[in-house]
Amino acid sequence: METRRWTVSEIDEAAQILKEGGLVAFPTETVYGLGANAMISCSVRRVFDVKGRPSDNPLIVHVSSFEQVKDYVTDFHPYAQKLVDMYWPGPLTLVCKVKPDLFAKEVSAGLPTVSFRMPDDEDTLLLLKKAGVPAVGPSANTSGKPSPTTYEHVYHDLHGKIEGILDDGSTKIGVESTVLDISDPEQAPMILRPGAITKEQIKQDLGIEVSYDRHLLKTSEAPKSPGMKYKHYAPDTEVLMVKEQDWPAAITWVKENHLCAGVLAGPAVCDKVRADTAATFSYNGNSVAAATKGLYAGLRALDETQLRLDVILAAAFPEEDLGVAYMNRLKKAASQKYFEG
Numbered sequence: 001m002e003t004r005r006w007t008v009s010e011i012d013e014a015a016q017i018l019k020e021g022g023l024v025a026f027p028t029e030t031v032y033g034l035g036a037n038a039m040i041s042c043s044v045r046r047v048f049d050v051k052g053r054p055s056d057n058p059l060i061v062h063v064s065s066f067e068q069v070k071d072y073v074t075d076f077h078p079y080a081q082k083l084v085d086m087y088w089p090g091p092l093t094l095v096c097k098v099k100p101d102l103f104a105k106e107v108s109a110g111l112p113t114v115s116f117r118m119p120d121d122e123d124t125l126l127l128l129k130k131a132g133v134p135a136v137g138p139s140a141n142t143s144g145k146p147s148p149t150t151y152e153h154v155y156h157d158l159h160g161k162i163e164g165i166l167d168d169g170s171t172k173i174g175v176e177s178t179v180l181d182i183s184d185p186e187q188a189p190m191i192l193r194p195g196a197i198t199k200e201q202i203k204q205d206l207g208i209e210v211s212y213d214r215h216l217l218k219t220s221e222a223p224k225s226p227g228m229k230y231k232h233y234a235p236d237t238e239v240l241m242v243k244e245q246d247w248p249a250a251i252t253w254v255k256e257n258h259l260c261a262g263v264l265a266g267p268a269v270c271d272k273v274r275a276d277t278a279a280t281f282s283y284n285g286n287s288v289a290a291a292t293k294g295l296y297a298g299l300r301a302l303d304e305t306q307l308r309l310d311v312i313l314a315a316a317f318p319e320e321d322l323g324v325a326y327m328n329r330l331k332k333a334a335s336q337k338y339f340e341g
């Protein structure tokens, strides 16, 4: 199958194919999603198939308005409307209790809940409106690879397996949405997956206290979000996280052991270590937001160099605000390992 590349001028064709059950990858503000009509079982099964995704991992349903969601959900959480008014369209996915048999059964993977999100990308909102159907949208990568933040990443993983990709350049945020469980109206909302909408921000904007799934706080509990238990985002090369103060020791270790090392960090670090390492991927700034935007592209680029790197050294950030989401993804890529000076 030839995978088409669409731009917004060809959106009618993309929408028609999505509606009729084809697989259409679309851009969002977080990462690219692999779209399929959420009502058609065989299309949703094909999504699991082409990604190589375990079937017990439920999918997010992408919508173009909150009105749509109101038709699906049974008990709305008292904070639902406020959260939507503040953050939709945007990187916040809401897990809700729904009426039975609304979507293809594969969508919820056996759970009594479904998660919804309205992505903040004009082209994709238009695609969803024109298709007129809710669409599942897992990240458009092969399971276990870094999520795609450009058209090229999606093409690399899925060309020949899907009908087409709607191209809208690089995504703004770079990591997947915050998944917030509001399925129990009696309980405080709970973050199942950290993202760009943070616990601190929700408290500041709306005065709402949200908790973290205990599994995110390093207890041995099983995660409430099935997807969080898999080793995600792992490049083939070993990744070690490096704390800001440990860069000099890490570079000494690389030199003493004649290692072929790649570095993933901001320009402040990359400019200093370039002479002593085989490859650097510098993100566009030294902030945690720049790091988050460049994380997956950097892991992919370094993993795919022809240099056969021994190790990728990646900058660690403090685990606060957006740093929680960044470190959640980086720790998985690094199998939790830090460079120990």
Ligand code: TXA
Residues within 6 Å of the ligand: 028, 030, 031, 032, 033, 034, 057, 058, 059, 060, 091, 093, 095, 096, 108, 111, 113, 114, 115, 117, 119, 137, 138, 139, 140, 175, 176, 177, 178, 179, 192, 193, 224, 225, 226, 227, 228
């Ligand atoms: O930013 C995003 O959310 C991207 C873009 C494309 O929208 N999508 C995305 O989808 O990251 P995916 O399928 O790669 O991740 C969905 C996550 C998984 O961890 C899954 O287990 C969790 O959301 N999830 C989905 N439905 C759920 C539910 N009903 N209850 C608990 N967790 C759920």
Ligand code: MG
Residues within 6 Å of the ligand: 138, 139, 147
């Ligand atoms: Mg994913």
